[in-house]
Amino acid sequence: MTAILKIRDLEKTYDGGFQALKGVTLDIEEGEILALLGPNGAGKTTLISTVCGITVPTGGSATVSGHDVQRDYRKARAEIGLVPQEINLEPFSIVENNLHLSRGLFGKRRDPATVERVLKQLSLWDKRKNRVHELSGGMKRRVLIAKALVHEPRVLFLDEPTAGVDVALRKDMWETVAQLKADGVTIILTTHYIEEAEAMADRVAVIRKGEILMVEPTSELMRRLGRKELRIDLREPLSEVPQALSEYELELAEDGLALTYSYDTQADRTGIAGLMRALSDNGIILKDIQTRQSSLEDIFVDLVSEEEESA
Amino acid sequence: MNTAAIKAIYLNEMSRFFRTIGQSFISPVISTSLYFVVFGAAIGSRIQEVEGVPYGAFIVPGLIMLSVIMQSISNASFGIYFPKFIGTVFEVLSAPVNFMEITLGYVGAAATKSLFIGLVILGTASLFVDLTIEHPFAMVAFLILTCLSFALMGFIVGIWAKNFEQLQLVPLLIVTPLVFLGGSFYSVTMLPPFWQTVTHFNPVLYLISGFRWAFFGVADVPVGISLGAIAIFFLVCLTTVWWIFRTGWRIRD
Structure with a gap:
């Protein structure tokens, strides 16, 4: 795999002295989906704006397909959506005219066939003659995606693509993104919906206070940092966890009717068999058991809080 | 040169103009007619001639300049302020275009609109008074140069403005007084000597004077100076726009 986007020590300090990016270095492979994950104000949008030319960096560099985003901005920007x-969006503009404008801005000749293909790809063909203000919020977001795709970029930045979008439309958007990836487009999406990163991304980069904390394949991150929880429902309530079970660090529910045991799936021994024996030995009767994999959200919260503790 | 981008910006801006073509056409017709009723009929009947030109015809170049200057500024300032206001400017800033291409698209469209309005006023005026244009090529050249220069100025105002009030501030507080006091409806020679001197510091005087020369062959200042003044103004505006895009002032973070 080759990196289509190379970001090196990218810095951005605003006039007021606020440092939004503190030397970000990141490689994005061709054809992958990278989720840029971080809390509000972490620098996600600034990073995108700096690569796209909307914000001027104060240090470092970024190249797209080998073209520097500042020195060789025409070639670099032509690759980006x-x-x-x-x-x-201009509220009174016609949907298809929006796409013709976007294509023209990127130096491409007027091409109704490409506009038709992109509109159909995003299920907007029936709305092509509508004015933007007549569309629903989800449709407007599709128009934005269509505008970004109509000049046939190789790299697509999606800044919070499902912010404020309902659950059905969000799933719809995920399918659209999966289709784009299948078409060979490299996608960088920012989100603070962790399930979104988990569902779509090949890799996850965690950014906080203008610094990349880590970049990992999503599956690796889940494997490495993912923990499982075993929840044990009890027939009779407990007032406290028996002393004999202290080594398992169990958590007792408020009503005393459930115990939660956290374990590492990668450890040699999970300790589950021993726990079951110990429960039985102590006369605790089980009603039900269930397990839950920790989500990327839990991992993210752990990561950010670890950083805060060490800072 | 990204000519496709210039064309795309230009056509997008013009589409807004064509959406409201009725208003764009009717409002200069009505305002010109009103000026002729007030200045031409009511006042003009008491002033026979100015510098050998009937008063009704004398005010036509000033009337055209007044509208063209105001329209160029408001069209161009709104043209760039509106995308800034609703956020669509991001697309232009992230596209592979340079300052010259962006400026040509926006300013070209704004100048085209005001040129159209200037011609509508000229047509309307010719219904009220007999008009002969002594130097038609010079007239068109002055008109185009004025449209372009003030559209450039409007473009700067649109980038500078942080709200709609500021967008109105320059046209209302600076340009309107300069145009009215620049000899739109009178000859500078009609003023007392002191005010004649003051008027010569008004750049709009040179425009109106040169434009009037193209119509009637009479001018308050030599036509060469008029042409020089508008050319300098054009270059100052162009340099300012170049500086804005170079530094990103009020347009890029």
């Missing part, structure tokens, strides 16, 4: 976080 950007879907912004806000729904920035």
